[in-house]
Amino acid sequence: MNKINILVKLAWRNIWRNKRRTAITLASIAFGLCALLFQQSIIKSLQNQIIEKSTRTYTGHLQVFSKETTDLKVPEARIENPSPIYAAVQTLPDVDLWGPKLIFTGLISSPFTSKGVLVVGIDPLKEKELTTIHSYIVEGGYIEPAEERSILIGVKLAKEMDVKLGEKIVVMVQGSDGSLSAELFRLKGLFQTGSPVYDGQIVYVPLSSAQRLLVCGEEISVISMHLKNVEAIESAQEKLAKLLEREPVQVVTWRESSHEIVSIQKFQDAILLIVLVIIFGIVALGIFNTLLMSFFERIREFGLMLALGSKPIHVATLILLEAVFLGILGMVLGNILGSLLILYFGKNGIPLPIGDVVGYWMPFDKVIYLKFAWKELIFSSLAAVLTSILSAIFPAMRAARLQVAQALRHY
Amino acid sequence: MEQFKFGKCKISLSNVRKVYESKGENVEALRGLSLEINPGEFLAIAGPSGSGKSTLLNLLGGLDKPTSGKIFFGEKDLGSLTNAQLCVLRLFTIGFIFQSYNLLPILTAVENVEYVMLLQEMDPVMRRQKALEMLGEVGLSSMAHRRPLELSGGQQQRVAVARAIVSHPLVVLADEPTANLDSHTATALLDLMAHLNATKNITFVFSSHDPLVLSRAKRIIRLHDGQIE
Numbered sequence A: 001m002n003k004i005n006i007l008v009k010l011a012w013r014n015i016w017r018n019k020r021r022t023a024i025t026l027a028s029i030a031f032g033l034c035a036l037l038f039q040q041s042i043i044k045s046l047q048n049q050i051i052e053k054s055t056r057t058y059t060g061h062l063q064v065f066s067k068e069t070t071d072l073k074v075p076e077a078r079i080e081n082p083s084p085i086y087a088a089v090q091t092l093p094d095v096d097l098w099g100p101k102l103i104f105t106g107l108i109s110s111p112f113t114s115k116g117v118l119v120v121g122i123d124p125l126k127e128k129e130l131t132t133i134h135s136y137i138v139e140g141g142y143i144e145p146a147e148e149r150s151i152l153i154g155v156k157l158a159k160e161m162d163v164k165l166g167e168k169i170v171v172m173v174q175g176s177d178g179s180l181s182a183e184l185f186r187l188k189g190l191f192q193t194g195s196p197v198y199d200g201q202i203v204y205v206p207l208s209s210a211q212r213l214l215v216c217g218e219e220i221s222v223i224s225m226h227l228k229n230v231e232a233i234e235s236a237q238e239k240l241a242k243l244l245e246r247e248p249v250q251v252v253t254w255r256e257s258s259h260e261i262v263s264i265q266k267f268q269d270a271i272l273l274i275v276l277v278i279i280f281g282i283v284a285l286g287i288f289n290t291l292l293m294s295f296f297e298r299i300r301e302f303g304l305m306l307a308l309g310s311k312p313i314h315v316a317t318l319i320l321l322e323a324v325f326l327g328i329l330g331m332v333l334g335n336i337l338g339s340l341l342i343l344y345f346g347k348n349g350i351p352l353p354i355g356d357v358v359g360y361w362m363p364f365d366k367v368i369y370l371k372f373a374w375k376e377l378i379f380s381s382l383a384a385v386l387t388s389i390l391s392a393i394f395p396a397m398r399a400a401r402l403q404v405a406q407a408l409r410h411y
Numbered sequence B: 001m002e003q004f005k006f007g008k009c010k011i012s013l014s015n016v017r018k019v020y021e022s023k024g025e026n027v028e029a030l031r032g033l034s035l036e037i038n039p040g041e042f043l044a045i046a047g048p049s050g051s052g053k054s055t056l057l058n059l060l061g062g063l064d065k066p067t068s069g070k071i072f073f074g075e076k077d078l079g080s081l082t083n084a085q086l087c088v089l090r091l092f093t094i095g096f097i098f099q100s101y102n103l104l105p106i107l108t109a110v111e112n113v114e115y116v117m118l119l120q121e122m123d124p125v126m127r128r129q130k131a132l133e134m135l136g137e138v139g140l141s142s143m144a145h146r147r148p149l150e151l152s153g154g155q156q157q158r159v160a161v162a163r164a165i166v167s168h169p170l171v172v173l174a175d176e177p178t179a180n181l182d183s184h185t186a187t188a189l190l191d192l193m194a195h196l197n198a199t200k201n202i203t204f205v206f207s208s209h210d211p212l213v214l215s216r217a218k219r220i221i222r223l224h225d226g227q228i229e
């Protein structure tokens, strides 16, 4: 115990012997780590923002589809009897908000032209809570509960169709009985999300009108849910699946329905790991060089320690402890620098062109507000300390193998 | 921890040879040396540069192993000890004073003296007290908390002397302890060593080629080309 104490004391004093060298080493660890934390925060904040947007504009956290549905974007099969599912969803305490949708492809016509679109039948009240689509309305208003004939379309689509607020729009579709059916709507509101897919290809109508149009009774395509706690998504999925055991339905998470987001995420995570390895590879070379230099400078001193009766393991431990101190100090500094950056850009936001790319598929902000990526932060911080320790292994082993008499001849 | 208790015993070398191999060439630094050192001796090893003084002291101190021949501390053959055992032997039975850079530069004078006792796992309060006492004996009480760089060469050597004798070793080995000192400081250091030798009955073996220093020794072994003259 005593010996560890003195080694800790020696190690601490040793790293301050060459202040400039220590400062440079610490800076290299700190800047490396800071850059990494910053980058991880950007990617993770972006991912969270994408998930948030995706679950808040369309999918929700959990969705219930018919068992036969394979295309989770445009469900081809319908849930024939949704009442027991509504009941089950309402009994589940994990569920915060929920709403049904009927989704199908159809044709909309204005006096001038027609276009193929995705028609989404919504329960106006429930959808207003569940998703944010109402917040993107730039002209007119949202569908009120009693309005059977209101339709919402995107600004882009409206321009293409050359229709204005209050004008007539006919939605045509092949009903479930094979007949062609059509309904007349009036343009109630125009939304602008910035996503060409939303603004140009999706229209919203009341669920009841959609059901009448399809001649499908109470049938719906999907029930989406927003959970109180996203972390518990798997357990909520399990519980709901259990409740609905006897119904011909499937319960999926947003991960399953938005697999392209998940695969982007995996790709980004892989890149983060590669960057981490590269940064710490460079940092490791720097630390290794420092430790090796300081080892060669102190061979005589190590010889003296050994002559006085220190064990080789003490000398090796001393070098490792020095590396631990460098690693921890660099880690703390890096965290401070990184946190300052993240806090600053968490408040002020970073404009990122990547928003445009994602924004093609769904509404997306052009500014990212950074948040701490705690898991990655802890992982990288440990990696910084570990890198430092690993760099010390070779010098430590050399120190442990020193020949006393020869080491004493070094001046 | 395995201790080596030798009490006051004789140190003997019989037919010790040391051959260094460097770049394929063999250098015979000691050529069959036999020698007995009695407890309490104040012994000087003299000889020109390259005669093998340091080699001899290294072997005596268990810092290196002889190529052939035997070194005994009492009945114990050093050749039978492992490196780890030699380490313990150095810790408990031998005090070292080198020519220069004797002290760990990041420890204060008193911490340097304490270092050996710390490795011996002595109680912290006691070792601090003993270290301060020892520094008093070598006349450095007021400098106990200075770092080596803040001490003169002679003061540094005194600290080394204090460290070497603080745990009452069987023998103190000093390889040219005065080589970096002026003659006045050198004489004072020798006086100190002689005093400690007399009062504490600790064996001192030191090397030098300075006649003034050698004149203080009670016995002188003269080396020439790895042999006793």
Ligand SMILES: Nc1ncnc2c1ncn2[C@@H]1O[C@H](COP(=O)(O)OP(=O)(O)OP(=O)(O)O)[C@@H](O)[C@H]1O
Pocket: A406, B020, B021, B022, B027, B028, B029, B047, B048, B049, B050, B051, B052, B053, B054, B055, B056
């Ligand atoms: N590690 C070594 N490798 C090779 N040769 C060595 C080594 N150590 C010492 N020698 C050689 O052994 C011989 C004796 O060296 P040693 O250092 O014991 O002499 P010395 O009497 O202490 O000399 P000095 O007064 O210069 O210190 C010399 O010829 C030296 O070159």
Ligand SMILES: [Mg+2]
Pocket: B053, B054, B055, B175
């Ligand atoms: Mg020598």
